[in-house]
Amino acid sequence: MPTDLARHALASCLAAIAIAGVQPLAAQDADAPPSLEDLIPDSAVSDPEAWAQQGTDAPTEIAVEDTASDLRAETAVSEIPGMSVAWPEDVVFEPLEPLEPETDIVFADLLADVPQIAFDEADLEELSDTLVLGFPQKEPPFSERGDFIDRFEALSTIEELDDGDENVAQLAARARKDEELLRTLLRVYGYYDGEIVRTIATRDAGEEAADQRPRVRFDVIPGPRYTYGAIALGDLAAAPDAGDLRDAFEIRPGDYLQSDDILAERFDLDRALGETGYAFAEIDNPELLIDHERVEGDLTMPVRPNGKxxxxxxxxxxxxxxxxxxxxxxxxxxxxxxxxxxxxxxxxxxxxxxxxxxxxxxxxxxxxxxxxxxxxxxxxxxxxxxAKLRTIAGAIGYGSEEGVRIQASWEHRNFFPPEGALRLRGILGTREQLAGVTFRKNNFGGRDKVLTVDAYASSIDTTAYDARTVALTGTYERTSTLLFQKPLAWGIGAEVLATDERNRIVDGVARPRQTYFVASLFGRATIDTSDSLLDPTRGFRVTGFLAPETSRTEGEQYYYLRNRVDGAFYQSVGARTVIAARGAFASIQGADLVGIAPSRRLYAGGGGSVRGYGYQAIGPKNEFMEPTGGRSLVEASLEARIGTGFFDGAVSVVPFFDLGSVSTSTTPDFAEIKMGAGIGLRYATGFGPIRFDVGIPLNPEPEDSAVGVYISLGQAF
Missing domain, CATH: 3.10.20.310 (membrane protein fhac)
Known part of the structure; x- marks a missing residue:
């Protein structure tokens, strides 16, 4: 039984081998070879290991006739076994002649449009400790590389990471976003076949492995830059002045493609249509069809002028x-x-x-x-x-030179239509009291031309004089406003007043009062090339004022001419600094000082003059050390408005230097020049800078304060 099992197992193994390489026969007949089991000898079944070690018989040699060695080139066809065709003896082959090269064949340079890439020679731009841009493409050059880097640096999410807070996981997440950003930017500049190779690695920041920090490198391979192909602008050609309008859209076939240019030129064309009579023009959104085979983009932007x-x-x-x-x-x-x-x-x-x-x-x-x-x-x-047309306004304040001051007003802005305003105002203070009524007609006789009639009664007590005045003033002017700043503004007017004045009482000693009746005509003009009324950074301003006046006092009639010229210059230096300079000259010609009311004489000092000194505190003085005013004045100021990074750049530091001189003569004698210096702060708001200045008098009189503080809206000049 075991012998039969062994025989059967061995037969199964050999059968498996046979199946792998031999096709079975169809059926057995009388001449069929013995079965596989019959071929297995009994010795292999009884002792398989011994039988396997016996080896195999030498292979039987099969004699094969070597007919190939008899096949020679010179053997006749008739002598080749199986061939009976005779070799044609009259066939002669002519020798082959070499071909002459074709000189007019031009072979295509298959590598002409393929960018030349050299990673090991890439130009590197290190944007931060964790971000590097590589530019391995040498030819064709990346012509927009500088602007491309600036844009990417402004939008990069990796750049937002604080130095030292990054890790591999954070960089990997942000690197994927930055990679897509780079691809988008390439398309913006017309590189539609561009590739970005991203690498994240570590770099040694110290000797210890723990100090190794991750770094991202993007290799930018822009490839060829696409150009504009066909440009279709709808019905633009049907416009009467189509040529000029087409020139406004400065994109032509063959220009390098850049999506920014499409938007900018669409705006220019829309503006040109709107500025040349096409009130109802329409422009559809542009569509760009990219053809990678032609390396071009076809632009379609339907335009409908719709008549002029x-x-x-x-x-x-x-x-x-x-x-x-x-x-x-x-x-x-x-x-x-x-x-x-x-x-x-x-x-x-x-x-x-x-x-x-x-x-x-x-x-x-x-x-x-x-x-x-x-x-x-x-x-x-x-x-x-x-809108609501009535306004009630009020203010309460205190100043070291003014004392307590309460101001209130009521206004109806269209009391006399159209644009005729009526305003009532009053001031109650320790040094000033006033009641007045004003009529103002805006846009009277033309755009930004204003007619104003003002009547008031006031009492004012300053450092220089004490005056009680009743006045009527009328002006007609072309104004420069925050909305419509103009290169030329002017005004003309007339004024009549009666004023009872005297120098101030000092130590209980009162000077006699003197009444003046004054009539005046005046005119002023301003040339302004600055870029802002409240906070200029460039340009200049020049203002001239001229007023012939007559004054009657103590039975005497006086005639004189008041004039003044103010100039200011502004120049930006660097990104955050503005240098500002100011000069002023004024004089009163034609009358002695006694014939001119103290309130109409010339004084210096204060926040808009020489900082560090009190208002009207600079000038000739009497025996009581009171300013008496003069007939000529010279002032100059220089300051640097230096921007800071505080509060998003809203705060500026302003060192300044001022000087001024007032003389009793009609021309300056510079007998005494007062100087002040200090520092200020500016806080930029939506309606102009808020000014805070602290000035120190450099050559003060005993009665001058040690420091002056000035707060206002707008720059000092």
Missing amino acids: YVFGEVVSSDEAFLSSRHLASIARFDAGDVYQRSLAFDLRRAVTATGLVSTVGVEAREVSPPQGDEPGVVAMDVTLER
């Missing part, structure tokens, strides 16, 4: 409040002028600046369409809602 127009009439929605005629007078266009969108927007700003409306809208409305070469006409519809 001129201005018609201005129509108010509230005739009783702000009439159409008044609105037309403050517009910077006349009927028949070519429509300009900026002038329509300017009209809206002018109506807002009146302070009489809470909301305002200005819309173009078609009156007649274009006909052939004739433009259409649009009316400007002004819709407005009235």
Whole structure:
């Protein structure tokens, strides 16, 4: 039994081997070879190990006739076994002649557009301790590399990490975002086949392994830069001045592609349409189709000019409040002028600046369409809602030179429509009392032209004089405002007043009072090239004032000419510093000092003059050391407005130096020059800087204070 089992097992193994390499026969016949079990000898079954060690018989050699050795080149075909075709003896092969090279064949340079990359020679830009940009592409050069780096540095999430707080996990997460940012920026500049290779590694920050810190490197391979292919601008060619409009869109086929340029040029084209009469022009969003095979992008931006127009009439929605005629007078266009969108927007700003409306809208409305070469006409519809027109205001303050001061006013801004304001005001203080009424007509006779009539009675006691005055003043001026700063502003006016004045009482000694009746005509003009009324950083200002006056006092009539010139210059130095300089000259020609009321003489000192000294404290003095005023004045100031990083750059430090001299003669004699210096702070707000200055007199008199403090809105000059 065991012998049969062994035989059967061995047969199974051999059968498996046979299956692997031999195909079985179909069926056995009488001549069929013995079965696999019959071929296994009994000795292999009884003692398999001994049988396996016997080895195998030598292989039987099979004789194969070597016919290949008889096949020679010179053997005739008829002698080759199995071939009966005779070799043709008359066939002769001509020798092959070498081919001449074709000189006119141009082979394509398959590597012409392939960027040349050299990682080991990459230009590196180390943006921080944890972030490095590599630029391994040598050809073609990355032409926008500088701006590309600046943009990436401003938007990078890795750059937001505080130095020393980063770890590998944080960097890995942010590196993925920065990698996508880099790809986006490449596409912005027209590199649509660009590649970014990101590497995060550690660098030695010390000898210990614990001090090793992670670092991210991005290798930027921009590849070829795409250009603009076809550019389709819709119906722009149908516009009457299509050539000029097309020139406003400064993108041409073949220019390098950059998505920023598309947006900028779309804005320029829209502005050109709006400024040349196309009141209803429309521009659809641009679409860019990238063709990677051509390395180009086709731009489509449908434009519909929709006809050219001129201005018609201005129509108010509230005739009783702000009439159409008044609105037309403050517009910077006349009927028949070519429509300009900026002038329509300017009209809206002018109506807002009146302070009489809470909301305002200005819309173009078609009156007649274009006909052939004739433009259409649009009316400007002004819709407005009235604002609250009455205002009550008040202020309470204290100053070392003024004492306690309470001020109050009531105003109706449209008491006499349109834009006729009535204002009542009063001041109650330890050194000043005043009651006055003012009529003001804005935009009277034209844009930003103001007529003002002011009547008041006041009593004022300053360091220099004590005056009780009744006055009536009228002015007509072209003003420069925060909304509409103008290169030229002017004003003319007249004034009549009666004033009873005397020098101050000192140590109980009272000087006699003297009454003056004064009439004056005056004019002033300002040339202003500065960039701001309250906080200029560049440019200059020059203001001239001229006032012929007559004064009657003590039975005598005096005639004289008051004049003054003020100039200021501003220059930025670096990113945060402004150097500001100021000079002033004034004189009174034609009358002795006694014929000029003390309140109309010249004085220096104070926050807008020579800081460190009191208001009107500089000048000739009498035996009681009171300023008596003079007939000529010279002032100069120099300060540096240095920005800081405090409060997001809102705070500035301002060292300053001032000097001034007042003389009794009509020309300065510089007998005494007072100087002051100090330092100030400026805090920038949305409506201008708040000023805080501390000044020290450098050559004070015994009666001068040791320090002067000045707080106001706006710069000193």
